[in-house]
Amino acid sequence: MTSLADTGLQVAKRRARLDGWTVAALLVAALAMLPVAVVAASIFVPSGDAWSHLAGTVLVDYVVNTLWLVAGVAALTFIVGVSTAWLVTMCAFPGRRILEWALVLPLAMPAYAVAYTYAEVLDYSGSVQSWLRATFGWGRGDYWFPEVRSVPGAVLMLGLVLYPYVYMLARAAFLSQSVCLLEISRTLGSGPWHTFLRVGLPMARPAIVTGIVLALMETIGDYGVVQHFSVSTFSTGIFRTWYGLGNLTAATQLAALLLGVVFLLLAIERLGRGGAVYHHTTTRYRPLPAFVLRGARAWGAIAACVLPLLLGFLVPAGLLAAWAAQTAPRVVDDGFWRDALNSVTVAALAAVLAVAVALLLAFAARLRPGPVTTWATRLSTLGYAVPGAVVAVGVMIPFGWFDNAVDSWMRDHVGISTGLLLSGTLAAMLFCYVVRFLAISFNAVESGMSKITPNMDRAARALGAGPWAALRRIHAPLLRGSLLTAAVLVFVDTMKELPATLILRPFNFDTLAIRTYELASDERLADASTYALSIVLFGLLPVVLLSAAIARSRPGHS
Amino acid sequence: MRGVPLRRFAGFAVVASALIAAGPAAAQGPAPGEVNVYSARQEALIKPQLDAFAKATGIRVNLITAGEDAIIERMRAEARNSPADVLLTVDVARLIRATDAGLLKPIRSEELEKAIPSQYREKDGRWFALGLRARVFYYNPEKVNPAELSTYEALADPKWRGRVCMRSSSATYNQSLLASLIAHKGAVAAEAWARGIVANMARPPMGGDRDQISGVASGQCDIGVANTYYFVQMQNGTDAEKAAAGKVKPFFPAQPGGGAHVNVSGGGVATNAPNAANAQKLLEFLASPEAQKIYAEVVFEYPVRAGVAVAPQLQAIGTLNPDTLELSLLAAHQAETIRIFDRVGWK
Numbered sequence: 025m026t027s028l029a030d031t032g033l034q035v036a037k038r039r040a041r042l043d044g045w046t047v048a049a050l051l052v053a054a055l056a057m058l059p060v061a062v063v064a065a066s067i068f069v070p071s072g073d074a075w076s077h078l079a080g081t082v083l084v085d086y087v088v089n090t091l092w093l094v095a096g097v098a099a100l101t102f103i104v105g106v107s108t109a110w111l112v113t114m115c116a117f118p119g120r121r122i123l124e125w126a127l128v129l130p131l132a133m134p135a136y137a138v139a140y141t142y143a144e145v146l147d148y149s150g151s152v153q154s155w156l157r158a159t160f161g162w163g164r165g166d167y168w169f170p171e172v173r174s175v176p177g178a179v180l181m182l183g184l185v186l187y188p189y190v191y192m193l194a195r196a197a198f199l200s201q202s203v204c205l206l207e208i209s210r211t212l213g214s215g216p217w218h219t220f221l222r223v224g225l226p227m228a229r230p231a232i233v234t235g236i237v238l239a240l241m242e243t244i245g246d247y248g249v250v251q252h253f254s255v256s257t258f259s260t261g262i263f264r265t266w267y268g269l270g271n272l273t274a275a276t277q278l279a280a281l282l283l284g285v286v287f288l289l290l291a292i293e294r295l296g297r298g299g300a301v302y303h304h305t306t307t308r309y310r311p312l313p314a315f316v317l318r319g320a321r322a323w324g325a326i327a328a329c330v331l332p333l334l335l336g337f338l339v340p341a342g343l344l345a346a347w348a349a350q351t352a353p354r355v356v357d358d359g360f361w362r363d364a365l366n367s368v369t370v371a372a373l374a375a376v377l378a379v380a381v382a383l384l385l386a387f388a389a390r391l392r393p394g395p396v397t398t399w400a401t402r403l404s405t406l407g408y409a410v411p412g413a414v415v416a417v418g419v420m421i422p423f424g425w426f427d428n429a430v431d432s433w434m435r436d437h438v439g440i441s442t443g444l445l446l447s448g449t450l451a452a453m454l455f456c457y458v459v460r461f462l463a464i465s466f467n468a469v470e471s472g473m474s475k476i477t478p479n480m481d482r483a484a485r486a487l488g489a490g491p492w493a494a495l496r497r498i499h500a501p502l503l504r505g506s507l508l509t510a511a512v513l514v515f516v517d518t519m520k521e522l523p524a525t526l527i528l529r530p531f532n533f534d535t536l537a538i539r540t541y542e543l544a545s546d547e548r549l550a551d552a553s554t555y556a557l558s559i560v561l562f563g564l565l566p567v568v569l570l571s572a573a574i575a576r577s578r579p580g581h582s
Numbered sequence: 583m584r585g586v587p588l589r590r591f592a593g594f595a596v597v598a599s600a601l602i603a604a605g606p607a608a609a610q611g612p613a614p615g616e617v618n619v620y621s622a623r624q625e626a627l628i629k630p631q632l633d634a635f636a637k638a639t640g641i642r643v644n645l646i647t648a649g650e651d652a653i654i655e656r657m658r659a660e661a662r663n664s665p666a667d668v669l670l671t672v673d674v675a676r677l678i679r680a681t682d683a684g685l686l687k688p689i690r691s692e693e694l695e696k697a698i699p700s701q702y703r704e705k706d707g708r709w710f711a712l713g714l715r716a717r718v719f720y721y722n723p724e725k726v727n728p729a730e731l732s733t734y735e736a737l738a739d740p741k742w743r744g745r746v747c748m749r750s751s752s753a754t755y756n757q758s759l760l761a762s763l764i765a766h767k768g769a770v771a772a773e774a775w776a777r778g779i780v781a782n783m784a785r786p787p788m789g790g791d792r793d794q795i796s797g798v799a800s801g802q803c804d805i806g807v808a809n810t811y812y813f814v815q816m817q818n819g820t821d822a823e824k825a826a827a828g829k830v831k832p833f834f835p836a837q838p839g840g841g842a843h844v845n846v847s848g849g850g851v852a853t854n855a856p857n858a859a860n861a862q863k864l865l866e867f868l869a870s871p872e873a874q875k876i877y878a879e880v881v882f883e884y885p886v887r888a889g890v891a892v893a894p895q896l897q898a899i900g901t902l903n904p905d906t907l908e909l910s911l912l913a914a915h916q917a918e919t920i921r922i923f924d925r926v927g928w929k
C-alpha cells in the first residue's frame with residue numbers, strides 16, 4: 025500500500041523512527057494487549073496433569089465443535105450478509121427502502137436472548153413440539169424434529185445475529201464502489217449476475233472479509249449460546265476447566281490456544297489479500313442505476329431479505345415482547361430505570377473511548393506505516409476473540425497487583441494506604457470493554473481510512489498542510505461515517521456485554537444485561553424477557569440512526 | 583506542530599480518566615457502619631435478607647453479585663486491599679475453595695455455632711451454611727410406580743435405559759451429587775454409577791433444573807433429577823410451569839448411608855474484611871430465626887436453623903431426611919468428579 029512515506033513529502037521522517045505517533049501506537053497496543061498477554065503467559069505455568077486429562081477425553085470435542093461452529097457461521101454470514109447487501113444496494117424491488125435499514129436490526133439482539141427464546145419454543149417440551157404431539161397424537165420417538173440445542177442450532181443462532189456485520193460492511197463497500205467500474209462492466213456486456221461475481225464482489229472483498237472475521241471472533245468468544253445449548257466448545261471448555269476442575273491455569277492455557285487459532289485466522293486473511301490495493305481510483309459518483317426486479321424475481325429478492333430479518337429479529341423480539349407483556353408491570357420499577365441508565369452510560373463511554381483509541385491507532389498507521397505500527401494494531405485487537413470472562417481475569421490480575429504494589433509502597437514510604445485505586449472501579453470496566461471491542465472500532469475506522477486514496481494525502485501535503493492539518497481537515501470529515509459506525513457498534517456490543525461486566529463492576533452497580541442474566545440463570549425466563557427486550561430497544565435507536573447515516577453517506581447522494 | 587495532536591489526545595485521556603475515576607467513589611473507603619457483601623447469590627434471592635439486616639441494625643449494605651468462581655477470583659486479585667467483608671455463595675465446593683485460597687477467616691460466634699448443626703459449618707468457623715437444598719427425583723406417575731424408586735444408585739440400573747433426564751455435568755449440583763457418592767462408596771463405584779446414568783439418558787444432558795422437570799412432564803423421559811426449590815418455584819410460576827409441575831411427582835431418594843443428597847448456600851467473613859465486626863453481625867443475622875424465615879419463604883430453601891418452619895409449599899412435596907455426611911468432606915472429591923464425568927462422556 026502506498027502512502028505518505030514514499031511520496032517524497034517525507035516531513036515526518038525528519039526525526040528518529042521512534043517519534044510520537046509510533047510511541048503512542050506502541051503504548052496503546054501494550055495496554056490493550058496486557059490482559060491478553062496475562063492470559064497467554066499462562067502457557068509457561070505448569071498446570072498439573074489437567075492437559076493429559078483434557079487431551080484424553082474432551083479436547084477433541086472442543087476442537088471439532090469449535091471448527092464446525094466457525095465454518096458454519098462463516099458460510100452463513102457470508103451468504104446472508106453479501107446477498108442481502110447486494111440486493112438492497114443494486115436492485116430495485118418493493119420494500120427495498122425499509123429492508124435497507126431493517127436488515128441491521130438483528131445486531132441489537134443479544135445472541136443469548138435469541139438462543140433462550142428459540143430453545144424455549146422449539147424444545148421437546150416447547151410449544152411447537154407440544155402442539156405437534158397434541159394435534160397428531162404422536163408420542164416420543166414417533167416423529168423427527170430438528171434438535172435446536174445442537175451445533176447446527178448454535179450456528180443458526182449466531183449466524184442470525186452476526187450477519188449484519190457482513191451486511192453493513194459489504195453494503196458500505198458496494199455503495200462506495202465507483203459507478204464507473206460497474207458501468208464499464210455492463211457496457212462490456214456483463215449481466216447483473218456477472219457484474220456481481222466479477223466486479224462487485226472482488227472489489228468489496230476486504231470489507232466482506234473484515235465482516236466475517238468480526239463475526240467469527242465473536243463466535244469464538246461466545247459463551248451464552250453454546251452454554252445454553254450444551255455444545256462443548258473451547259469457550260465452554262475454558263469455564264468447565266476453570267470452575268469444575270478448579271484449574272484457572274489450564275483454563276487460561278485453553279484460552280491461549282484459542283488465541284493462537286485466531287491469530288492464524290488473521291494471518292491467513294492478510295496473506296490472502298496479499299499486496300492487492302482497494303483504493304478507489306476515481307471519485308466520480310452518480311446515483312447507481314438499479315437492476316429493476318419484477319415478478320418472481322422481485323418476490324425472490326424480498327424473500328431472501330425478509331427471511332433473515334424475520335428469524336433474526338422479528339420472531340425472537342416478538343416472543344420476548346409477548347412474555348414481557350405479562351411480566352413488565354411487575355418488573356419495571358425504579359431499579360429498572362437505574363439499570364437502563366447505567367447500561368446506556370457505560371456503553372456510551374466505552375463507545376467514545378474505543379473510537380478515540382481506534383482513531384489514534386489508525387492515524388498512527390497512516391502517518392507511520394511499517395511493521396511496527398502494523399503489528400501494534402494487529403495485536404491490540406485480539407481481545408475480541410477471547411471470552412469476556414477471560415479478558416476480565418486478564419484485567420483483574422494486573423490491576424489487583426498494581427493496586428496492592430502501590431499500596432505497599434505508599435504504606436512503607438509515606439505511611440498512608442491507597443487501597444484499591446483501579447480494581448472494582450468503572451475505569452477497570454471501561455478498560456476491559458475497550459480491550460474487548462477495539463477490534464470492532466478499529467476495523468470500522470481502518471476500512472474507512474483505506475478507502476481514502478493516498479493521492480488525497482499527497483494533494484493536501486503539496487498544498488502546504490502538515491500531517492495533523494491533513495488528518496483534521498481531510499481525513500476526519502471523510503471518516504465521519506466510519507467513526508459513527510464504530511461508535512454505534514461498540515455501544516451496542518457493550519449494552520449486550522455480560523461476563524466482564526459481572527466480574528469487574530463496582531458495588532451496587534447493575535446493568536440491563538446483568539439483570540437479564542440473573543433472571544435467566546435463575547430460570548425465570550418470563551421475567552428476564554423484559555430486560556432482554558429493553559437491551560434490544562435501547563440498542564435499536566443507534567442502530568437505526570446508523571443505517572440511515574450509511575445510506576446518506578453514499579457519495580453522489582447528497 | 584507535530585507535538586500538538588498527541589498532546590490533545592493526552593489531554594482527552596486525562597480528562598476522560600478523571601471523569602471515570604470520579605464515578606465509583608461509593609466503592610471506596612468504607613465508612614463505619616457499612617458492610618460490603620460479595621455474593622454469588624443473585625440479588626433478588628439475597629436482597630430481602632440484606633434489607634432486613636440494614637433495617638434492624640442501621641448498617642449500610644453494599645452489594646455486588648457475580649458468578650461463584652469469578653467472585654472468588656476477584657477477591658483473590660484484590661488481595662489485602664479487597665473491600666469484601668462477607669462472601670456469600672452457593673454450593674459447598676465454592677465455600678471450601680474460598681477457604682483453601684485463604685480468603686475466609688475463622689470466627690468464633692456462639693450464636694452461629696448454636697444455630698447451625700456442625701456438619702453444615704467449617705470446624706474453625708471459616709464458613710457457615712445458611713440454607714439447605716435437596717437434589718431429588720421427579721417421575722411421571724403414568725409410567726413409573728414409586729415403589730420402583732429407592733436410591734440414587736438404583737437409577738443407574740439398566741431397567742431405566744433411555745428414560746432418565748439429567749442436567750449437564752457442568753452444573754455444580756451434579757458435581758456435588760457425584761462427590762457425595764464418591765464419599766459414600768468410593769471413586770470406582772461412583773464412576774460405574776455415572777456410566778450407568780449416561781447409558782440411561784433419554785437425551786443428551788441439556789438445560790437447567792427446570793428443564794429436567796419439564797422433560798418428564800412432556801413425556802420425553804420418565805424420571806428427572808432436580809433441586810427441590812426449582813420444583814416449588816415452578817408450582818408457583820407461570821401457567822405453563824404450573825401445568826408441567828402438576829404432571830410430575832417428587833420422590834426423595836436415599837443415599838447408601840442416609841437420606842437425600844443436600845447441598846448448601848452459605849457464607850463466611852473475608853480474611854481482609856475492613857468491617858469484620860459488621861460482617862460477623864451480618865452472618866449472625868442471616869442465621870437468625872427472622873432471616874431464616876425469609877430464606878425459607880423467598881427461596882424455598884430448607885432453613886439450616888432448627889426450629890424454623892419449612893415453607894408450607896416445600897413441606898407439601900415431601901419430608902426431607904437429609905444425608906448426614908459432613909459436607910466439608912465433599913471438597914476433596916470435587917476435581918475428581920469432572921474427570922469422571924469427562925471419562926464416562928457425561929456432557
